[in-house]
Amino acid sequence: MSPAPPGRGAPRRELPEVAVTGLEVVRAVLPLRRAFVTASGVERERHVVLVRASATDGSVGWGECPALGAPTYTGEWADGAEAVLRRFLVPAALAGRSHGVVGHPMAAGAVEGALLQLRLAAADVALAPWLGAVRDRVPCGVAVGLAGSVDELLAEVDGHVAAGYQRVKLKVRRGWDVEPVGAVRATWPDLALGVDANGSYRLGDLDGALRALDALGLEELEQPLPASDLLGSAAVRAALITPICLDESITCADDLEVALAVGACDHVNLKPARVGGVTAALAVHDLALARGVPLWVGGMLETGVGKAVALAFAALPGATLPGDLPASSRWFDADLTDPFEVLPDGTMHVREAGPVRLP
Numbered sequence: 001m002s003p004a005p006p007g008r009g010a011p012r013r014e015l016p017e018v019a020v021t022g023l024e025v026v027r028a029v030l031p032l033r034r035a036f037v038t039a040s041g042v043e044r045e046r047h048v049v050l051v052r053a054s055a056t057d058g059s060v061g062w063g064e065c066p067a068l069g070a071p072t073y074t075g076e077w078a079d080g081a082e083a084v085l086r087r088f089l090v091p092a093a094l095a096g097r098s099h100g101v102v103g104h105p106m107a108a109g110a111v112e113g114a115l116l117q118l119r120l121a122a123a124d125v126a127l128a129p130w131l132g133a134v135r136d137r138v139p140c141g142v143a144v145g146l147a148g149s150v151d152e153l154l155a156e157v158d159g160h161v162a163a164g165y166q167r168v169k170l171k172v173r174r175g176w177d178v179e180p181v182g183a184v185r186a187t188w189p190d191l192a193l194g195v196d197a198n199g200s201y202r203l204g205d206l207d208g209a210l211r212a213l214d215a216l217g218l219e220e221l222e223q224p225l226p227a228s229d230l231l232g233s234a235a236v237r238a239a240l241i242t243p244i245c246l247d248e249s250i251t252c253a254d255d256l257e258v259a260l261a262v263g264a265c266d267h268v269n270l271k272p273a274r275v276g277g278v279t280a281a282l283a284v285h286d287l288a289l290a291r292g293v294p295l296w297v298g299g300m301l302e303t304g305v306g307k308a309v310a311l312a313f314a315a316l317p318g319a320t321l322p323g324d325l326p327a328s329s330r331w332f333d334a335d336l337t338d339p340f341e342v343l344p345d346g347t348m349h350v351r352e353a354g355p356v357r358l359p
């Protein structure tokens with residue numbers, strides 16, 4: 001019998017163990033070129049927490065914890081993640097013992113990512129091929145925050161369409177939904193358009209805003225109801241034509257199993273960092289692939305360190321929809337790595353982060 005192809009749950013090639021000489025927690029603050037406003041909060045600058053691992057052979061690995069600056073999108077946030085890293089996760093990793101920490105998946109994933117980079121370097125293999133990537137360029141979409149006015153929104157979308165993005169996702173919430181989304185749809189009738197409510201509706205909105213959005217020819221409606229309301233999401237899905245995508249509801253592969261069992265989603269937005277790093281994200285990816293559930297890779301306003309990981313996942317066989325993979329210049333004047341760019345055809349090269357330059 002031939003071995004299962006990569007990306008279908010096959011064990012990835014064994015990597016060598018590496019003697020780790022240091023694990024350092026590094027904070028950086030990057031100004032955002034524009035504030036990002038969603039139903040969950042406002043991000044005006046990027047407080048990023050990084051883990052830098054070093055090995056006896058002189059190699060260095062970086063992991064990014066992209067928790068936001070306040071605990072509004074997830075319970076995990078930058079200051080909390082940094083404290084948990086310094087006090088629990090890094091000491092445990094240096095001692096070679098399991099950390100026993102509940103929650104804090106982004107912080108734990110940053111340690112895993114930094115250490116994995118060392119082992120990949122020792123094996124002279126990049127993350128994407130090691131995971132089982134099937135493409136070297138991936139289609140890019142972009143997420144657009146809540147705007148100050150419909151005119152402002154149309155101007156911003158116009159810029160993204162001109163830049164070649166293959167899909168535009170509009171943030172919505174009660175009171176900022178049917179009118180702005182309808183205006184974008186009227187201006188670009190053929191644009192691949194989705195909306196993301198960040199859990200801000202309730203089932204009682206079904207016959208109002210949600211049904212009105214359903215008439216706008218959307219690729220998907222992302223996280224209409226709060227993360228824990230899977231039965232509500234199933235009810236919305238049963239009532240609407242638009243595919244339902246879950247983001248915040250899916251914190252691990254088991255969550256996806258339950259969501260599929262109750263009919264709560266058609267698509268999955270996989271954020272590798274948010275679910276806890278490479279191993280946890282692979283489990284979500286492999287389950288979605290096995291079940292034939294379309295998946296795309298979401299963004300957390302990552303720097304180039306996290307972007308390289310997101311791109312590797314976007315190159316896997318289960319990532320069948322364009323992800324939220326904006327160019328570095330979408331958020332930063334100067335990224336921590338060489339900038340990631342969107343090509344004129346709306347794709348991005350899958351590559352490693354390369355050297356990290358702290359501000």
Ligand code: MG
Nearest residue numbers: 196222223247
């Ligand atoms: Mg989302």
